[in-house]
Amino acid sequence: MTAPLTPDSIRSAPKVLLHDHLDGGLRAGTVVALADAVGYDSLPTRDPEELAGWFLGAAHSGSLERYLETFGHTVAVMQTREALVRVAQEAAEDLAADGVVYAEIRFAPELHVERGLDLDGVVQAVLEGFERGSAGRGITVRCLLTAMRHAARSQEIAELAVRYRDAGVVGFDIAGAEKGFPPTRHLDAFDYVRQQNAHVTIHAGEAFGLPSIWEALQFCGADRLGHGVRIVDDITVRSDGTAELGRLAAWVRDMRIPLEMCPTSNVHTGAATSLADHPIGLLRDLRFRVTVNTDNRLMSGCSMTSEMAALVDTFGWGWEDLRWLTINAMKSAFLHFDKRLAIIDEVLKPGYDALVS
Template sequence: MTSQTASVPSPDQISRAPKVLLHDHLDGGLRPGTIIDIARATGYTSLPETEADKLGIWFREAADSGSLERYLETFAHTCAVMQTRDALFRVAAECAEDLAEDGVVYAEVRYAPEQHLEQGLTLEEVVEAVNEGFREGERRARANGHRIRVGALLTAMRHAARALEIAELANSYRDSGVVGFDIAGAEAGFPPTRHLDAFEYLKRENNHFTIHAGEAFGLPSIWQALQWCGADRLGHGVRIIDDIEVAEDGTVKLGRLASYVRDKRIPLEMCPTSNLQTGAATSYAEHPIGLLRKLHFRATVNTDNRLMSGTSMSQEFEHLTNAFGYTLEDMQWFTVNAMKSAFIPFDERLAMINDVIKPGYAELKSEWLFQQTATTSGSAAAGG
């Protein structure tokens, strides 16, 4: 935990720290310039802006507007330019590059294949284009001195009826770049139990899945995702805070669902900036992640939609550092939590923790200590 003498990182150190990302949407992270390029190449003429800087601002303002209609419109534009193999390949490759540039060493990026079929691609062609793009992005990152591994999560939409089909698709490509399954979309009115056949299939196949739950709807959504569907992780899960009571004297009492989530070490894919935009939290300082960290829930830090939120993993950690005084030790704790919760084999997760994450943070802590020693020595010399 934090202390006055603990290693509070600088923005540069946060940027260079190895980070792990479990909740990031491919259609929520495009470069504005790429959207414009693909729109021109494919004849898409409905963009609200045609200059990259202005378009980026439009996406952030639309996401911040408080209007659900404007927020959903942002994804209509990104999905509209992700309908060809070349476009999907480019977007996926750039996603891997951008994450690696930000210090992300492992990422699971999700997307809904059913949303990319408007120009004739099959579900399989969508998955293969994205997988190939991720591999290309990994290669480009290595060429630029960065390392990253990206796994895909195939998402089914809650309001649609293709969950079992997408689950079968995820299982077909589980050894070819796809590491798991997800459902997304509006929680209210579309409970995960509508897709029990998909979850039962994945469990029979010993496959991994996460469920968007506890973002907009609350505790019933979390309960259903865990107890009826058997989710391995909770996408967001921020409303678990509703099952935690904090008395005026600081005494904390966990309800049975919150206790279950903590006791079972169920990972929470928390996305602070996105939660502020959707109203799931009122400020960074009031975000439930602060209390959940203190109570040792398996909380993780994520971006959700980098374009719409105008964010990155480094920016998310900067916000949390400013709000809670988080240190390099806290960053490592969140990062190890995420790596432990990834949908790749245990030995590969362990290797990432021991060979990449822990050495990376050890180096940063040594650097921080050296800087503090030099500053102290310099102050003493000046005082003498």
């Protein structure tokens, strides 16, 4: 019999996560403990439950800039080797408990050097935490290194990503406020990564429109789009329900460019007015390479289970939709082909078959 679509059954399904920020997924209690350890006294509250509520309220502002301000607190307590190992370990543990079998977690090393760590030390600590947290839990965790688009260290971070490519780092990213900071400011870094046969994903089309997506793809050579919500601006839905794709949207679909969509986060930042109005429904119907992700689990109070459950409730999706989205994500992972195929054939397909048999 087909398993009912409940939070518990969805949690038991194997999941793949491509867009999750390390500094956006801490346990609230860990934020408090780490603040105590380093003497950080600027938290709005030291009660973990109240703090979790504060993060969610501050993030749900409709403004990407306001959303990003909340990271000041989490980054402040992630400045020591011990803190980075702990946060990375707990991230892997929490995702495994949520049924995630493969995850790519991203972070910006340049934000974690305020207390004496160098960039290599930051990356090594995070990779150690991922290894500890994933051991024996049925999850594979890999890392994406992010450069901040308003800063000038992207070349360093790109070289760092290539340097650790055989130790668990699978790609390079840029993030931060899009407006005024186009990805083309970092062309040298993107050219270097691609020349080294490494992977690129770029935050684009979240708070800014089609030019951000176009530059990310056609100038910077992005393999995937972080969010990509605004690709919907190049799609016209007629009164009869049929859709006409503009040249950029058609190219994204034709080339099977993966969209790392984060529905709850997109509503919180104002990239979508509501879950019902989120373009993921239309893009799934049009067969874009859509994936579902959490973005920032602490700030948005979400998990992969809650994201999937919300989409089931909103769009009436079933197990086949969740299976399709999950396999899309695994196909799009920055893991070698043979390893992707093994997870699809040996973990994902049997996992979903067991839920609909």
